[in-house]
Amino acid sequence: MSTDESDPESGSADGSPVPGETVQHGTGVTSNRAFPTSHYAAHLDPFVLFERFYIDPDQGFPMHPHKGFEIVSYLLDGGMAHEDSLGVSHTAYEGDAMRITTGGGIRHSEFPADGAACNGLQLWVNLPREDKEIDADYTDASADELPTREAEGATVTIVVGDGSPIDLRTEMEYLDAVVDDAWTWSVPEGWSGFLYGVEGDGTVAGEPFGEGDVLPVTEARDVAVATDSRLRVVAVAGRPHGEPIQQRGPFVF
Structure with a gap:
């Protein structure tokens, strides 16, 4: 998933809920972002960002690059087809999870599966500085495998x-x-x-x-x-x- 550039430095006071914020991605995909937003303008070390994505059948994220962090995608409804430069091709459905370690660099795409819309949650987790250039990696788990x-x-x-x-x-x-x-x-x-x-x-x-x-x-x-x-x-x-x-x-x- 691709996002706009940001480098937040401060957030709201800890302790009170704040609303998420609608983000429109360049591919036409809409997300509700938890942070960073105008309501909470900081990253939450070790977390870079978190959002709920909604992808219509005719939308998605074509092949694009990532590096320097890890991604956890968790499907709430429908299916999302993932392909990457490691040669992985996998479709996650409701309750399934995928983890990508982008490390020194990976390219991947994300599209809704089976001609239907999908939505889910995506979390970006920072890699410690000594791991920024490690080899990219991928794993997934079905809903039945998650305790x-x-x-x-x-x-x-x-x-x-x-x-x-x-x-x-x-x-x-x-x-x-x-x-x-x-x-x-x-x-x-x-x-x-x-x-x-x-x-x-x-x-x-x-x-x-x-x-x-x-x-x-x-x-x-x-x-x-x-x-x-x-x-x-x-x-x-x-x-x-x-x-x-x-x-x-x-x-x-």
Whole structure:
């Protein structure tokens, strides 16, 4: 996925949800971006950006380059066909995940599969400086391979983390939580991350929260998620590299 150039330096105050922002990509694809946006103008070390993409049947991302970070794509609806310069050709469907390590450089394309629209989530994770030029790599996991566990007040799928076949060069976790009552997300000491609203409505940290909202978290804390009906969120946290994130379109230096 290609993005506009950005080099954010500051964000909003940590602790309150902010709305995502609509981004129109040059290929005609529309995304709801969690960060960086005008509402939260910073990267969230080690995370470069996060957005929900919506690709119509006649749109997509033709072959384009990336380098200097890792990509996690997680499909919510429909299918997305991926091809890359490593020779990989794979279609991910609802609940499937793909990880690309762009390293010193890779080219790939992303198009909706089967003549139907698709939507999903894409996360960019910075590579530490010593890994910027490593060989590109790719892996994927089907929905059945991602562990799903019952927690108090929620059903949680582990996209990245304990038991998932998807791993990165950054210590992190990526949870897909369907909350039907009250659930607590705990951010480890020294980590930063965010909550993003996928579907439904409720409250996060006692404040209204729904689809497209994001709660940036830069300090260890327990985050209370509650709903009277159903609220689906993704919770992502990782250990910062403590290095500047310099994004220039599809490259992170």
